[in-house]
Structure formats: structure tokens, C-alpha cells
Amino acid sequence: MNISLAQVEGKYRRFREVVYRGTEEEEYAAFGVGLHSISVNDALDADEWPNAKSWSWVQQLRQYCNDPKRFDVGLSVKGRLCALCIGTPSKAGLSLKLHVLEGKPDGNPLKGQVLKIILFAAHGYAGMIGATEVWLCDPINDDLVSVYERYGYMAVRDKKNNVTHLKKDT
Amino acid sequence: MKLKQQDEDLNVKWAAVAAKNKKWLAQVKGVAEPPLGVWLGPKAKTKKAAAKKTKAAKSRSK
Numbered sequence: 001m002n003i004s005l006a007q008v009e010g011k012y013r014r015f016r017e018v019v020y021r022g023t024e025e026e027e028y029a030a031f032g033v034g035l036h037s038i039s040v041n042d043a044l045d046a047d048e049w050p051n052a053k054s055w056s057w058v059q060q061l062r063q064y065c066n067d068p069k070r071f072d073v074g075l076s077v078k079g080r081l082c083a084l085c086i087g088t089p090s091k092a093g094l095s096l097k098l099h100v101l102e103g104k105p106d107g108n109p110l111k112g113q114v115l116k117i118i119l120f121a122a123h124g125y126a127g128m129i130g131a132t133e134v135w136l137c138d139p140i141n142d143d144l145v146s147v148y149e150r151y152g153y154m155a156v157r158d159k160k161n162n163v164t165h166l167k168k169d170t
Numbered sequence: 171m172k173l174k175q176q177d178e179d180l181n182v183k184w185a186a187v188a189a190k191n192k193k194w195l196a197q198v199k200g201v202a203e204p205p206l207g208v209w210l211g212p213k214a215k216t217k218k219a220a221a222k223k224t225k226a227a228k229s230r231s232k
Contacts, residue, residue: 053211099211106206112203124187124191144209
């Protein structure tokens with residue numbers, strides 16, 4: 001049976017919706033956090049955040065938005081954007097790879113909770129699509145690697161001992 | 171009717187997944203979050219790619 005792109009898009013959109021609503025209600029209702037897909041406006045907003053990154057969210061969104069199986073999530077509180085994350089499943093669908101992740105540096109009402117909320121949602125999405133691992137690709141520095149390790153992730157290193165990604169079973 | 175059944179199935183699946191994740195989150199409750207900002211991104215790749223481009227441009231100009 002052939003499945004059209006629209007059907008695939010619809011199927012994974014429903015997975016994402018279940019994950020968004022579930023995450024809002026399960027653990028983080030007290031924070032009044034809203035989870036949603038990343039819009040162009042969100043990407044433009046995040047590109048205005050002060051930091052030293054050398055890439056743009058608009059560019060990242062353009063790169064991944066055509067993948068119907070993508071995991072993209074924006075965290076907002078009272079309509080104010082607090083964090084963004086984009087990931088994609090591997091071709092075989094066995095792992096969910098998170099490629100970009102950023103929390104708004106200043107005046108963030110979710111300070112101290114952003115990573116937990118996003119990882120909860122990401123692991124939820126991975127479980128929904130049948131992926132057995134979540135990968136954190138391209139950590140920005142080694143300090144972050146040790147933080148991720150404390151969350152139970154295992155660092156994978158290349159021959160030069162550089163961390164290529166971290167992984168954890170779902 | 172079919173869609174309703176599918177939604178119910180998804181919710182059941184989510185409940186199982188969320189229960190598992192809650193256990194894990196409870197274990198890492200005390201772990202502090204890193205300072206807000208960029209945590210994952212193609213920065214390293216971009217830098218490498220930029221260095222490659224510069225090198226290629228230099229060799230072309232010779």
C-alpha cells in the first residue's frame with residue numbers, strides 16, 4: 001500500500017500534537033508552558049536573542065521543515081518564546097537525533113526547567129515513533145557534555161577523542 | 171470512528187511512554203541545568219566548514 005507524503009505528514013503531526021499536549025499536562029502544567037511547532041515568526045524571534053551562535057534559526061527551520069517526521073518544538077509561557085529545539089529521526093527510525101537546541105538567555109521564566117521539558121518531550125516523541133535511542137548531536141562545548149552525562153546520556157567520541165554526539169535509550 | 175480509535179491508541183501509547191520518562195526524570199531531578207543559551211547546534215561544523223572554505227579560497231587565489 002502506498003502512503004502519500006500528506007498522510008505521512010499527518011501521521012507524524014498527530015504524534016507531535018499528542019506529545020505537546022501530553023507534556024503540557026503531565027509534568028509541567030504548573031509552569032503554564034505551551035508546546036508548539038516552530039513557526040517562521042518563532043525563528044525570527046530567536047534570531048534576535050543575544051548570543052554568539054554562528055547559525056540562524058530561520059536557516060535551520062528551512063533545512064528541517066520539509067522532513068515530515070521531524071521533531072520541532074517551541075516552548076512558550078504566556079505567548080513569550082522561551083526555547084526551541086529541532087530534531088529528526090534516523091532513516092531507519094531507530095534513533096531521534098536532536099540537532100539544534102537553545103534556551104532564551106535573558107528573562108526566561110522557565111529557567112532551570114527548559115532542558116528537562118524538551119528532553120521529556122523528545123523522549124516521548126521517540127517512544128511514539130518507535131525509536132529506541134535519543135541522540136544529542138553537536139554539543140557546543142565539553143561543559144555541556146558533562147551536564148548531559150549527568151542526565152544519563154553516554155558520550156560517543158571519534159578517533160580524535162572529540163564528542164560527536166551523546167546517546168540514551170528511550 | 172476509525173480516527174477516534176486511532177486517537178485512543180495514541181493516547182494509550184503516550185501514557186506508557188510518559189510513565190517511563192517520568193521515572194527517568196525523577197532520577198535526574200537534582201541535576202542542575204546549564205546556563206541558558208545555545209546547547210546544541212552546528213557551530214562546530216560551521217566553523218570547520220568555514221575554515222575549509224577559507225583554505226580552498228586561498229589555494230584558488232594562488
